[in-house]
Amino acid sequence: MSLNITDRRRINGPQRSVEPVYTTTSPVDAFAAGGRMDGRALDQVRPIFIKTGPLDAQSLSAAAPSGSAYYEQGKIRVSCAVYGPRQGRKSSNNARMGTFDCDFKYAPFSCSWKRSHVKTSDEKEIALMLEQAVAPAIRLDAYPKASVDAFVTVIESDGKAATIAAAINCISAALADAGIELYDSVAACSMSLHSEQWVSDCSQIEENASSCSLLVARMPSADEVTYLLQHGKTTPEQTQQAIQTCANDCTRVYAVICRYLQATLE
């Protein structure tokens, strides 16, 4: 009896329910045509655009950063503000050296899924990676008891490893813009392994299709590898080869950054 009474004020659902049909996106093979989707060579880095000083205030105010940079590499867009040298926040154990702190944030709209406003643990880890990659280039002994802080925001990302590399390059440019004393600029580049072949500067789709990714940050003039990260399985020979190729790519990226920085002085 009660089953036949329907509530006409509501839109009643059907008696039986079926599983919803999910849209199945057919996986895109990034290397289907034998080459790359955007027609790049395997060892070619996406075109780079740099601009220093986009966040520097016109008038001198206390809130303005000492230096800033905006960096594009293909679809990736990163901005960075550098503050300091200023008085260190935390009492450091080592009063003879300055500290370098880094803050990394993906904008909520930067990825294909919505990012959280609160800082996630992978953002904290990337911040630490950036510190470790860039700090060897800074003359921290020139800034005792002071701190240099870099704040990185990813406006758009395309490939995790490539985004971290872009962030390192962006910080380097911003540090130079802030006039922080550096031994050398750090340039970074990433690679992914795709069927026994290393591919430089992978986009997200290419990265998803690969089994291993590698990130190298380097000071080309000082010839020092300041950061090295490998995620995935390779043979030792493959790793050696990738570090070599990545180092060459870093030198090329470095040339682009240096050419821009020189041009800003003229």
Added chain:
Amino acid sequence: MASLILSPAEQDYIIRGVESGFRADGRGSLDRREVSLRTGMISQANGSARCRIGNLGVGTDVLVGVKAEVNSWTPGEPEDLGSIVCNVECSPSAAQEFEGRGAEEINVELTQLLDRILNGPQSGLDLKKLCIIPKQAYWVLHIDALVLDVKGSIVDTLVWATRAALMSTSLPRVVVETIGDEMGNMQAEFDVVDDPEDLTPLEGAENLPISVTFSQIGKRYVVDASEQEEVVTQAKLTVAVSPVMEICAIQKGGMFRGFPPSLLAEILEIAQRIAREELTRFDVHYAQAKSHLSSQADEPSTGSTFLVQF
């Protein structure tokens, strides 16, 4: 760790020693300290291990527990894979600076490193085996590590303990039944057998990589840096190598310097040789831990206390 302050003279002594191939505790530059390993001391966990690396009963001490849980699948997750969730926590008992939020940074670093080594095909664990019914239910392995004491070389101790804990992990048996409903659709259902004797060991745990951490001191490097050596370490490189000598993960650490390419190439070459020795050593220690466990089977549990080995 950072809480230890060395005088410039002491620092100089260590750096020059390492550069000429001597270390304060008499080890060679590629030697590890003594290792103590125990497994299965946590009865509530599916697998557990405690590892201490250090001489004379003082050293870095890590306790790892593996807890398996059945999770129901939600759209967007991989369809036929189980998952691994890592968490590392540094106890304030290990060092004063871990008090309050002081351990946050190192916790994140170690958690992500462990995740990078274990989560994915590079770990050697077959995540497909952890799937119970595709698109329905899968096992989640929660790997929780507690760092109880820090005396240098924390990453290697963590990986040793995690490897032992996963090797000693066994999961309850799961019975999957396929029933056809009145519409003719086949539906799978599962039941976790609630019998403490009916366990299957985790497959593929013996393929897990082992890690070797190199600390650059002066112009040279050492394996398994002690607490004092860690103070003067300028850069670290952790290399995870699998039993078939594949490189599973590499991570650089340390804020002060980078590696010259020649040193980097040398380290990567040596890492394989050391990893091979380490794996044989691990097997010996693991076998000992296992036999120790079985010989004490009828005795009441002694908890997780270590017998100090001299």
